[in-house]
Amino acid sequence: MITGTLSKMKSTLDNGVNYSLPVGDTDISLNSLIGKSLKLTYTGNIYCDACGAKTNKSFSQGHCFPCTKKLARCDMCILKPETCHFAEGTCREPEWAEQFCMTDHIVYLSNTSGLKVGITRANQIPTRWVDQGATQALPILKVKSRHLSGLVEIAIAEFLADKTNWRAMLKGDNVELDLHEEARRLLPQIDAKIYSLRLQYGFDAVEPIQNDIIDISFPVTEHPTKITSLNFDKDPVVSGVLKGIKGQYLIFDTGVINIRKFTSYEVTAEY
Secondary structure, eight states, X not given: OEEEEBOOOEEEEESEEEEEEEETTEEEEOGGGTTSEEXXXXXXXXXXXXXXXXXXXXXXXXXXXXXXXXXXXXXXXXXXXXXXXXXXXXXXXXXXXHHHTSXXXXXXXXXXXXXXXXXXXXXXXXXXXXXXXXSEEEEEEEESSHHHHHHHHHHHHTTSOOSOOHHHHHHTOOOOOOXXXXXXXXXXXXXXXXXXXXXXXXXXXXXXXXXXXXXXXXXXXXXXXXXXXXXXXXXXXXXXXXXXXETTEEEESXXXXXXXXXXXXXXXXXX
């Protein structure tokens, strides 16, 4: 029995994805628990992921309300990078932004619930794809900042989805795609936008890249046919036989739970 606050699941990609669940200072290896019983009991306590203060409600995936008002990682531009205001001198944490936002980002195509476009920091590959439950991924462009990646993503999103249908992703219904062919079809449609960004921010602001398609297999023995969402706020006990893990979801025979949604919730794990 282990008690501690939840963090998003850690993953490594080798011959398939290997997961561990951080509960306090302990990382529980999950792949070996598939086919076995796992019980998570919410104690009723939530501790801010940033300052550690006890809070009655979690905001922005594990933060107390005061931290959401002062931390750059909780600003709206994290969800909508095209609204970045770093250049205006109004960033909440300029030093943090220099490290996390004003660095190389990758624009990619992935196959989650179907074809979508996404962005991530270059050093978050392949973690970002695993967290989204992508079975295939292909980097197509390198850009100089998070702001620029957001502008490019918006341009591509005129022709392609930029959101994942999480229910379809968990059901595993997506078929294999030729992401190289999809890239060849899409990129000419945003040539004018890329040219405009290069004129404004420099020729190296947006650069095409050539990569192989990355295939990702998840430890799932049985995909759910009907999605029942489990929620600590409605029922403090989540338990059942673990059937698999995909994205940031634990798949039980009783339903599914998004671990990332409950970051900073204190739980007791029994297995």
